[in-house]
Amino acid sequence: MDSFADRTKRRLRDELLDAAQDAIETGGYDGLRMAEVARRTGVSRQTVYNEFGDKWGVLEAVAARETERFLLDVNAALAEKSDPIDGLRAAVERALTLAGETPLVKAALSQPGSDQASQLLTTRGQQVLELAHLRLDAHVREHWPEVPAEDATSCVDVALRVVISHIVTPGPSPAVVAAQLARVLSPFLAESRRLHV
Numbered sequence: 001m002d003s004f005a006d007r008t009k010r011r012l013r014d015e016l017l018d019a020a021q022d023a024i025e026t027g028g029y030d031g032l033r034m035a036e037v038a039r040r041t042g043v044s045r046q047t048v049y050n051e052f053g054d055k056w057g058v059l060e061a062v063a064a065r066e067t068e069r070f071l072l073d074v075n076a077a078l079a080e081k082s083d084p085i086d087g088l089r090a091a092v093e094r095a096l097t098l099a100g101e102t103p104l105v106k107a108a109l110s111q112p113g114s115d116q117a118s119q120l121l122t123t124r125g126q127q128v129l130e131l132a133h134l135r136l137d138a139h140v141r142e143h144w145p146e147v148p149a150e151d152a153t154s155c156v157d158v159a160l161r162v163v164i165s166h167i168v169t170p171g172p173s174p175a176v177v178a179a180q181l182a183r184v185l186s187p188f189l190a191e192s193r194r195l196h197v
Contacts, residue, residue: 016037019041024104025111028114029112030113031111066104070098070102071131075135077094079139084193088178091159099163105167125164133157147193151189159185
């Protein structure tokens, strides 16, 4: 059982992240100010620095929390379908739809400072990519037992990279992208299952 101190620390971190996310959604990365996050939560600015290190650390923590929330919805879409291709199609469509509706993603790509914030999905996106890959890979392996683990991991990697690409540079509708990806990966998954039955 968590101690009172642990619960209090988690609650403070959540409040700091809520304040930071609101600042980013309102004013973009440029609108994120450590002093403002501290003021909104009733702590010192030093407390914010102690928790996150710097402004980039705050952005990474907000992105990690939002990624976890995002993946719950995407994993639910995957689990709704028993066939891996149908699950992949549903998950990709849900991910792209959510990304288009999520205020934090919109702010990271279009608000002041978006050139810096968008790096979480591009040149400095390793943390988000690894977190998403870890969660999705575990989920896929559990729900696609007939697909060899290595092949499931390959599908997750390809799908993640396509989704991130379409989040950063939107193209066709989420349904079209999902159908295209499913069509491309379907022969690979079918052959993989056939060879391992």
